[in-house]
Amino acid sequence: MSKIDFIDYICRPYCMFFREGEKEEMACLGARVAETLGEKALFDPEESAAWDKDESAWRDPDRDALLFENVCRPCEFRAEDCEYRSDDPPADAEPCGGLILLSLLMARSLIDKTALENCL
Numbered sequence: 001m002s003k004i005d006f007i008d009y010i011c012r013p014y015c016m017f018f019r020e021g022e023k024e025e026m027a028c029l030g031a032r033v034a035e036t037l038g039e040k041a042l043f044d045p046e047e048s049a050a051w052d053k054d055e056s057a058w059r060d061p062d063r064d065a066l067l068f069e070n071v072c073r074p075c076e077f078r079a080e081d082c083e084y085r086s087d088d089p090p091a092d093a094e095p096c097g098g099l100i101l102l103s104l105l106m107a108r109s110l111i112d113k114t115a116l117e118n119c120l
């Protein structure tokens with residue numbers, strides 16, 4: 001287990017839907033995959049919590065396609081609750097915090113397609 005809770009390095013710094021004090025019943029797949037990668041020590045959650053939320057990381061088309069196939073397609077939230085992956089997303093829609101962190105990890109070459117596949 002990581003020393004810090006995933007709320008502290010996934011939801012609070014990166015998820016636009018996070019509300020302090022609100023308890024979610026279930027985490028989206030992006031957060032669960034990011035947590036698994038942290039537990040495998042592929043990155044340091046305490047360090048990643050302080051990274052810039054750099055939009056270019058998740059706007060990269062190739063990276064986005066890879067994250068869609070490996071994380072969003074099987075995510076239980078995609079069909080009804082995910083604005084970012086809806087048929088007509090608003091221009092300012094953001095992915096969940098987990099997917100943002102995964103895109104930042106890929107942009108920094110800390111994880112790749114194989115690392116994602118090994119989490120599912």
Ligand code: SF4
Nearest residue numbers: 028030072075082096
């Ligand atoms: S961006 Fe949406 S579909 Fe993709 S992992 Fe996050 S909640 Fe699920």
